[in-house]
Amino acid sequence: MAVLALLCASLPLAAQNPGSAAAPRVRRPGGGAGLDYEAYDPATLARGKATFTAKCGFCHGSNARGGESGPDLLRSELVRDDDDGNLIGQVVRNGRPAGGMPKFEISETDLADIVAFLHEGVRAEAERGTYKVLNIVTGDPKAGEAYFNGAGKCSTCHSVTGDLRGIGAKYDPVALQGKLLMPAGGRTGQRRANAPVTVTVTLPSGKSFEGIMERIDDFNVALTDANGDYHSFSRNGAIPKVVLHDPLKQHYDMLSKYTDAEIHNLTAYLVTLK
Ligand code: HEC
Ligand code: HEC
Numbered sequence: 001m002a003v004l005a006l007l008c009a010s011l012p013l014a015a016q017n018p019g020s021a022a023a024p025r026v027r028r029p030g031g032g033a034g035l036d037y038e039a040y041d042p043a044t045l046a047r048g049k050a051t052f053t054a055k056c057g058f059c060h061g062s063n064a065r066g067g068e069s070g071p072d073l074l075r076s077e078l079v080r081d082d083d084d085g086n087l088i089g090q091v092v093r094n095g096r097p098a099g100g101m102p103k104f105e106i107s108e109t110d111l112a113d114i115v116a117f118l119h120e121g122v123r124a125e126a127e128r129g130t131y132k133v134l135n136i137v138t139g140d141p142k143a144g145e146a147y148f149n150g151a152g153k154c155s156t157c158h159s160v161t162g163d164l165r166g167i168g169a170k171y172d173p174v175a176l177q178g179k180l181l182m183p184a185g186g187r188t189g190q191r192r193a194n195a196p197v198t199v200t201v202t203l204p205s206g207k208s209f210e211g212i213m214e215r216i217d218d219f220n221v222a223l224t225d226a227n228g229d230y231h232s233f234s235r236n237g238a239i240p241k242v243v244l245h246d247p248l249k250q251h252y253d254m255l256s257k258y259t260d261a262e263i264h265n266l267t268a269y270l271v272t273l274k
Pocket of ligand 1: 069070078
C-alpha cells in the first residue's frame with residue numbers, strides 16, 4: 001500500500017520529466033527531481049554491491065544505510081537527485097575533505113556499478129515495509145550454525161551460550177544483521193563506545209604509552225592509559241611510532257568476503273537464539 005501511494009505521488013513529477021526512453025525505467029520513489037530509475041541487471045547490481053562494500057562500506061555501512069562516520073546514502077537527497085552518476089560521481093572524485101569524505105580515483109565502470117547499487121537501494125528502501133520483512137530471514141539456520149562454528153570462525157570469539165546468548169531477542173532481524181556486519185558502526189578516528197581500538201605509542205627515546213585510543217588523525221594521536229590518564233602526542237610522519245589494535249578488525253575484514261547466502265544464513269541462525 002505504502003509503495004502504491006509513493007508511486008502515485010511521483011506520477012505528476014514524472015510526467016513533467018519524461019526522462020530517457022532507452023532502458024526500462026522504474027519510477028523514482030518520492031523526493032528527488034522526479035526522473036525515473038533504470039531497472040538494472042543483477043550482474044551490475046552484484047558488482048556494485050561488492051565494489052561499494054570494499055571501497056565505501058567501511059564508512060557508509062555495507063548496505064549504504066550509514067555507519068558512524070558516513071551518512072545514510074539511501075536517504076540522501078543528492079543520491080535521489082542523481083542521474084546516471086552526475087552528482088554521486090562529483091562527490092566521489094572530488095571528495096569532501098573538510099567533511100571526512102575522501103576522494104577516490106575510480107574507473108567509469110566501478111562508478112557506474114556503485115551508482116546502480118545506490119539507486120536500486122533507494123528504490124528497495126522505499127519498499128522496505130514489504131521488502132525487509134519478507135526477505136531478510138530467508139536463510140537456512142542450520143547452514144548458518146555450521147558456518148558460525150566452522151568456516152566463519154565466529155565461535156573463536158563468540159559463544160551462543162555466552163556473549164551472544166539471547167541475541168535474537170535483543171535485536172529485530174534488520175538490526176541484528178547490521179550488528180553482525182558492523183558491530184560498532186564505521187567510526188574510525190575517534191573512540192568507540194563498543195570494543196574500543198587500543199593504541200601503543202613509542203617515542204624515539206624508547207618510552208612507550210599504551211591505552212584506549214581517544215582520537216587519531218595525521219597530526220595527533222591521543223589515548224587514555226590503564227590509570228585513566230590522558231596522553232596526547234603530535235605526529236610527524238613515522239614519529240612517534242603508532243600501532244593500533246582494533247578488536248573488530250576481523251569483523252570489518254569479513255565484509256568483503258561474505259557471500260549473500262552466508263549473511264542470510266547467519267542472520268537466520270542468530271534470529272533463533274532467543
Ligand atoms: C572515510 C570514510 C568514507 C569513505 C571511505 C567514503 N565516504 Fe562518502 N562520505 C563520508 C562522509 C563523512 C560524508 C559526509 C561529508 C559531508 O557532507 O561533509 C560522505 C558523503 C558522501 C556522499 C554525499 C552524500 C550527501 O547526501 O551529501 C556520497 C554520495 C558519498 N559519500 C559516496 C561515497 C562512495 C560512493 C564511497 C566509496 C567509493 C564513499 N562515499 C566512501 C565518508 C566516507
Ligand atoms: C576476532 C574476534 C571476532 C570474530 C572472529 C567475530 N567477532 Fe563478532 N564481535 C567481536 C567483537 C570484539 C564484538 C564487539 C562486542 C561488543 O560490542 O561489545 C563483536 C560483535 C558482534 C555482534 C554484536 C553483538 C552485540 O551484542 O551487539 C554480533 C552479532 C557478532 N559479533 C557476530 C559475529 C559473527 C556472526 C561472526 C562470524 C562470522 C563474528 N561475530 C566473528 C569479535 C569477533
